[in-house]
Amino acid sequence: MAENREFYWRRLHSLLGVIPVGIFLIQHLVVNHFATRGEQAFNDAAHFMESLPFRIFLELFIIFIPLYFHAIYGVYIAFTAKNNTRRYGTLRNYMFFLQRITGVITLIFVTWHVWETRIQAALGADVNFGMMEAILANPWMVAFYILGVVSTTFHFANGLWSFMVSWGITVSARSQKISTYATLGIFVVLTIIGIRSILAFV
Amino acid sequence: MTTATEEKVIKFQIHRQDDENAAPYFEEFEIPYRANMNVISALMEIRRNPFNKKGDKTTPVSWDMGCLEEVCGACSMVINGKPRQSCTALVDQLEQPIRLEPMKTFPVVRDLQVDRSRMFDSLKKVKAWIPIDGTYDLGPGPRMPEKKRQWAYELSKCMTCGVCLEACPNVNSKSDFIGPAPLSQVRLFNAHPTGAMNKNERLQALMEDGGLSGCGNSQNCVEACPKGIPLTTSIAALNRDTNLQMFRNFFGSDKEV
Numbered sequence: 026m027a028e029n030r031e032f033y034w035r036r037l038h039s040l041l042g043v044i045p046v047g048i049f050l051i052q053h054l055v056v057n058h059f060a061t062r063g064e065q066a067f068n069d070a071a072h073f074m075e076s077l078p079f080r081i082f083l084e085l086f087i088i089f090i091p092l093y094f095h096a097i098y099g100v101y102i103a104f105t106a107k108n109n110t111r112r113y114g115t116l117r118n119y120m121f122f123l124q125r126i127t128g129v130i131t132l133i134f135v136t137w138h139v140w141e142t143r144i145q146a147a148l149g150a151d152v153n154f155g156m157m158e159a160i161l162a163n164p165w166m167v168a169f170y171i172l173g174v175v176s177t178t179f180h181f182a183n184g185l186w187s188f189m190v191s192w193g194i195t196v197s198a199r200s201q202k203i204s205t206y207a208t209l210g211i212f213v214v215l216t217i218i219g220i221r222s223i224l225a226f227v
Numbered sequence: 228m229t230t231a232t233e234e235k236v237i238k239f240q241i242h243r244q245d246d247e248n249a250a251p252y253f254e255e256f257e258i259p260y261r262a263n264m265n266v267i268s269a270l271m272e273i274r275r276n277p278f279n280k281k282g283d284k285t286t287p288v289s290w291d292m293g294c295l296e297e298v299c300g301a302c303s304m305v306i307n308g309k310p311r312q313s314c315t316a317l318v319d320q321l322e323q324p325i326r327l328e329p330m331k332t333f334p335v336v337r338d339l340q341v342d343r344s345r346m347f348d349s350l351k352k353v354k355a356w357i358p359i360d361g362t363y364d365l366g367p368g369p370r371m372p373e374k375k376r377q378w379a380y381e382l383s384k385c386m387t388c389g390v391c392l393e394a395c396p397n398v399n400s401k402s403d404f405i406g407p408a409p410l411s412q413v414r415l416f417n418a419h420p421t422g423a424m425n426k427n428e429r430l431q432a433l434m435e436d437g438g439l440s441g442c443g444n445s446q447n448c449v450e451a452c453p454k455g456i457p458l459t460t461s462i463a464a465l466n467r468d469t470n471l472q473m474f475r476n477f478f479g480s481d482k483e484v
Contacts, residue, residue, distance in 0.1 A: 031438075031440055032439070036473065104401070106399075106402075107399040109447070113450055113451070117444065117446040117447075121396060121444060122445075186444075187444045194467075196463040
């Protein structure tokens, strides 16, 4: 890497986590929620997403390239920290720690999830209600999916908090406190949407 | 010794390290109790009578100190797990045994003494001063509003003690992050009406590798700062300023400062 590029990489990392990856996450969780309306509704919605024009380009530029840049650079960031939650047990220091833990869990979960669904689709499998039903027939996979979704929604919501600090949107201590509550709300809402979808296949 | 005749003592566990490369170890001390002692007066007592708990003669403990009134920052060390100044660490308020360690974020010189040079180098790097030298008298600078002066005074309380760097999870041997203290100094000097004339030079320095972007928002610095400096507010405000500077650099701008 060229010299003095770290600032730009870090800003790009922060931006991509929200736009487009975070936006895609919300869209994905919302579309999945069709599963609570039954098999037909889910399959129709999934089919609509599948049949979007320029699908491969949308996937590459909205999902895979920004997602894996964010993920791989994020792992580097996570491993340059020396966590000290025992010395400073404050909320924000725990959030700092959890952001790094959930980042790694989310990377493992998402990679597994992409392998199980998108890669299998590329190899000829049909991504539909039945596929998810089969995956989630295993109770360990239900636990893994719930852990993965909670970790992802936490990482997104808390990441949104630090996005607002990194871009200088929330500067004062009070604004950062308010955004803590706001992003906590986002975490709760997205987690409920995500878990309801998972349980719809069980 | 029976309890009745037992003298009241203060127990210490002190990190010892003979030089920067020597293996560290802990040595225990017990010194006679006196009312109203601070950690420094206890260390002076050990220096006066350098015998450890076992009664063996040992080398006096080495530490740094200066003002003894929490404005110079020199006597900072990790006391019972928290970095702070040893001059204002009152023995009567500390849980015993009192555990003293150096701030290992910095190179250890000996025992509790560390080399804080990196902080002074950082201040040079971010140009934490106001250039006023010239070949002729430039006259008085622009006036500073009194309210702003009062606000800036809080930022100027920084004594470069290093406690915020010791508390920060992102300041360590795996990272070259500059740490919170010098960042906040940029905000101080950029807020000064004369200092603001070189605002973008300081922002530019913060955008170099190891600069502002190394902050991970754990916010330990603001918890740890003995002077109550709003370090995280400074960091967020500088994030805003450097982002604008980044756009100006990229797209080009006729706004010099």
